[in-house]
Amino acid sequence: MSLGKKTINGSLLLLFGKVIQKSLGIISMLVLARFLTPEDFGIVAMATITAFFFDVIGETGTPQYIAQKDTITSEDVNTAWTLNLIFKAACFVCFILAIPLISAYSENELIEPVLYCISLVIPLGALISPGLIVQSRNLNYKPITKLSIIEKLVSICVTIPLAILLESYWAMVIGMIASYALKFFISYLVAPWSVRLCFQNIKAQWKFSKWVLGQGIIGFSRSEADSFLTTRLFGIDILGGFNLMKNISTLPANEIIRPIVNPLLPAFSRLKNEPERLAYQFTNCLVIIMLMSSVIVGYIYFFHDILIRLAFDEKWWEFSPLLGTLSLIIVTFSISEVVVRLLLSKGLTKVSFVFSTITLAVLLLALLGVEYSSIVDFAKARVAIAYLSCLVLLGYAYYLLKTSGLFFIVSSSIISLCAFIAGIITRELIDAVSLNIVLEFFGSGILYVVIYIALLLLVLVALWKIPSVQQRVLYLISLFQQLIKKEKVSHD
Numbered sequence: 227m228s229l230g231k232k233t234i235n236g237s238l239l240l241l242f243g244k245v246i247q248k249s250l251g252i253i254s255m256l257v258l259a260r261f262l263t264p265e266d267f268g269i270v271a272m273a274t275i276t277a278f279f280f281d282v283i284g285e286t287g288t289p290q291y292i293a294q295k296d297t298i299t300s301e302d303v304n305t306a307w308t309l310n311l312i313f314k315a316a317c318f319v320c321f322i323l324a325i326p327l328i329s330a331y332s333e334n335e336l337i338e339p340v341l342y343c344i345s346l347v348i349p350l351g352a353l354i355s356p357g358l359i360v361q362s363r364n365l366n367y368k369p370i371t372k373l374s375i376i377e378k379l380v381s382i383c384v385t386i387p388l389a390i391l392l393e394s395y396w397a398m399v400i401g402m403i404a405s406y407a408l409k410f411f412i413s414y415l416v417a418p419w420s421v422r423l424c425f426q427n428i429k430a431q432w433k434f435s436k437w438v439l440g441q442g443i444i445g446f447s448r449s450e451a452d453s454f455l456t457t458r459l460f461g462i463d464i465l466g467g468f469n470l471m472k473n474i475s476t477l478p479a480n481e482i483i484r485p486i487v488n489p490l491l492p493a494f495s496r497l498k499n500e501p502e503r504l505a506y507q508f509t510n511c512l513v514i515i516m517l518m519s520s521v522i523v524g525y526i527y528f529f530h531d532i533l534i535r536l537a538f539d540e541k542w543w544e545f546s547p548l549l550g551t552l553s554l555i556i557v558t559f560s561i562s563e564v565v566v567r568l569l570l571s572k573g574l575t576k577v578s579f580v581f582s583t584i585t586l587a588v589l590l591l592a593l594l595g596v597e598y599s600s601i602v603d604f605a606k607a608r609v610a611i612a613y614l615s616c617l618v619l620l621g622y623a624y625y626l627l628k629t630s631g632l633f634f635i636v637s638s639s640i641i642s643l644c645a646f647i648a649g650i651i652t653r654e655l656i657d658a659v660s661l662n663i664v665l666e667f668f669g670s671g672i673l674y675v676v677i678y679i680a681l682l683l684l685v686l687v688a689l690w691k692i693p694s695v696q697q698r699v700l701y702l703i704s705l706f707q708q709l710i711k712k713e714k715v716s717h718d
Contacts (some may be wrong), residue, residue: 240318250378252477258389258398259470261536266395268466269337272457273344273399275450276328281348282316282446286310286439292359304424307356309431311423312351313412321345334462336395345398350406357417369416376412379406386714444582448589452608455593460601468512475552477491478522479559505627509555509634510701515560516638521678524645526553528653529670536663551605558616565623581622585615633694640685648678 292298322345322655329338347482360593361369385401453472456465526533530550534543569578597602624631652674656666689695 244568246375247378248477250382254382254385255470255473257386257541261389261393262397263396263463263541264466265463266398266466266472267333268457268462268464268612269340269395270398271453271465271469272328272332272334272337273461274402275453276324277344277347278343279312279446279450280317280321280324281351282442283320283439284310284313284315284348284352285442286313287442290681292356298360298363300420301424301426303356303360303419304422305426305428306359306431307421308423310426310427311352314348318345318348321327332462333459337462340395341397343403346403347406350403350410354410355413355417355419356421358413359421360419361417363383371418373409377405377409380408383451401595411501423496440622441582444579444586448582448586451586451665452539452593452604455590456601456604458463459598459604467542468548468605470542471545471548472552475526475549475555476559478526479519479556501627504568505624505629508564508623508627510698511564512561512634513637513641513698515564516557516641517682519560520641520645523553523556524678525671525674526550526556526651528649529656529667529674531627532663532666532670533684536667547602548605551602551609554609555612558612562616565619568623568626577622581619583652585611588615633698637698641682644681644685648674648681651677 233338286306292303292306322342325338325341327344328531329335358370358373382403384404385397388397388400391397453465453469457470460468527550530546530553531543532547534546566578589608590613592607593604596607598607620631652670655673656670661669684700686695
């Protein structure tokens with residue numbers, strides 16, 4: 227099999243596995259929310275955030291190191307596994323020692339035994355077969371996909387029955403530990419590897435791992451700092467609602483927008499020596515993101531109450547405004563990802579790291595330095611910081627490209643305005659009639675999308691005589707046609 231076909235088959239297999247995993251995860255979340263309380267979710271969220279933070283501290287970038295080498299030996303793999311194991315063991319000990327402090331910080335006596343149990347995920351994760359990394363490097367994704375699906379199925383089969391029987395957070399804790407334990411054992415069946423402690427060329431691997439370590443810590447801290455602070459400021463039950471709404475709000479960015487935009491991004495590295503074409507392609511990517519994200523954000527922002535009432539029972543309804551507010555981060559998340567890809571294509575990894583560090587510092591100062599009257603106000607501050615950071619990053623990107631971002635500013639403003647107007651009109655129309663929740667969901671969704679597209683078409687007709695608008699629109703149409711042709715060729 228050719229490398230191209232192998233890559234396509236591998237990507238499709240990974241996509242299939244991810245779809246199955248996410249579908250099972252959503253089903254599990256909806257069922258668990260029926261039997262468990264916000265406090266249950268908050269206890270598990272606090273425990274997993276802190277455990278995974280210590281796990282990230284020990285992440286040495288083994289998959290990246292093995293993937294970037296031209297050739298690998300068993301010594302390379304075993305040394306990478308050994309280095310990762312040493313760091314994870316040290317982090318496990320540090321986490322155990324820190325548990326009393328974390329428990330005191332949360333001001334909830336129930337969390338301490340959960341933390342001790344959850345700590346097992348660190349050594350279990352470190353001990354899985356390095357053969358999985360080798361298989362990934364060889365573009366053989368079958369064992370990885372098989373393992374991920376089995377792991378998720380086991381987690382659901384353990385967690386949901388226990389949640390129904392116990393109606394306690396321990397259902398999620400036991401399910402998570404069972405999932406990691408099974409992953410450890412099955413990894414050696416689907417990707418066998420004779421592991422042993424090895425220290426050959428460990429200095430070279432550590433030199434590579436230092437950057438990965440720093441970026442992992444900063445990245446995780448940026449994404450979870452708000453959840454960690456929520457516990458202290460508002461209590462563990464509010465953390466449960468906040469974290470669940472946050473997880474739901476990130477689904478569109480991760481599962482819809484990112485896969486659509488990803489095929490456009492590799493062009494950045496190929497065009498890095500052609501600044502004009504690179505700037506043109508960069509702006510096109512951003513416009514596509516705005517078209518996709520605005521329609522999703524607009525619907526969630528205006529109809530968050532319908533979504534929550536449809537999917538969850540009464541104890542979660544009070545958290546629906548949080549979903550509407552946090553959904554606004556979808557835009558900044560997607561745009562920032564494209565800008566970071568641009569920086570990486572230019573070899574500016576240190577700039578990306580420094581920016582992430584500064585953003586984390588600003589986030590912590592803003593969230594800790596102001597007293598918030600409600601969790602919604604806290605979430606609004608989090609969103610405001612995300613937009614400010616995104617604007618700074620975007621400005622720096624256009625500075626690097628030595629071009630104006632005026633076209634993107636104007637087009638994104640028009641797109642956002644269309645989404646906002648569509649939301650207001652649809653909300654008024656839906657509120658004017660009495661429908662059951664299912665009809666409200668489908669009716670509001672269809673009507674909102676129709677009005678959004680109609681408004682965009684009206685604007686396009688009004689601006690069509692402007693040459694730059696025609697040029698951009700025709701280019702985007704041709705770009706989509708090329709993508710469709712490539713997809714057909716890949717299937718053939």
